[in-house]
């Protein structure tokens with residue numbers, strides 16, 4: 477039985493990953509490391525929780541020892557658009573937390589999952605069917621931390637056999653927790669506006685294609701990769717994974733099938749547009765499919781139907 481520590485467990489991914497892994501491995505076998513509010517409802521009642529600042533290696537090591545942890549999901553980060561406004565903080569949290577987790581994983585023989593991102597690519601990366609192994613020259617501090625993270629995680633595997641594994645997540649869409657300041661956040665925010673009957677101001681231009689994924693597929697990706705047979709893994713840090721690629725107009729059209737009067741206007745955020753323009757249109761994730769059986773279940777229409785059904789229930793019960 478695995479004993480799991482999730483660092484950054486109250487964020488967009490962590491708040492759902494913790495529920496999913498607890499349902500698989502047992503409530504008491506999953507420890508939620510938290511850093512700052514807001515806390516998901518019932519957070520402290522659901523299972524063990526401990527305050528961890530991932531920039532403090534002692535706090536991670538103490539938690540690993542105390543709970544006899546064998547697997548760490550390190551989700552502490554400052555997302556792309558926020559990190560561009562405060563590059564030093566983006567670097568310190570992104571790199572500091574990873575280096576601390578790597579050392580603890582090496583010293584206590586833990587598996588370690590740390591997400592990379594489509595932000596690990598840059599403007600001179602091939603934009604369509606972006607290969608697994610290709611040019612990575614990102615132009616954001618977030619992307620630079622992700623490339624460093626991929627390389628140093630492979631280094632710890634090669635030198636000390638630390639069981640590091642990772643995926644390059646695209647924009648993640650969820651109906652549970654709002655995103656934390658990324659470039660693809662618009663693809664979540666648009667649903668809230670549609671369901672509330674409000675006008676949506678889209679911060680990126682029509683024709684800006686980016687990879688996206690619905691959260692249930694993202695959770696599957698993390699858990700399946702951490703359970704994958706190591707002998708089958710040719711790559712480790714990090715696998716391209718995607719589920720769909722769309723631009724704002726395609727998403728708008730998919731939502732209008734449910735809300736014909738819904739209105740979207742453009743109010744371009746130059747920072748988010750510049751970041752989006754530097755990222756791929758669509759990744760080739762065939763290595764993940766071959767090496768550990770990656771297979772998403774949600775495309776644009778299926779994700780839209782589920783988002784609208786879940787959000788309309790949630791928002792109407794709050795009204």
Ligand SMILES: NC(=O)c1ccc[n+]([C@@H]2O[C@H](COP(=O)([O-])OP(=O)(O)OC[C@H]3O[C@@H](n4cnc5c(N)ncnc54)[C@H](O)[C@@H]3O)[C@@H](O)[C@H]2O)c1
Nearest residue numbers: 484486487488489511529530552553591593645647648656
């Ligand atoms: N959400 C996405 O669309 C997306 C896409 C690609 C990659 N990722 C990656 O997935 C990971 C998690 O992303 P998320 O969307 O859940 O982000 P988020 O911003 O929602 O959550 C990040 C969490 O890190 C915590 N944190 C910040 N500083 C910390 C510190 N010093 N110590 C411990 N915790 C700290 C925050 O409190 C928060 O709970 C990040 O590595 C991110 O780069 C996310």
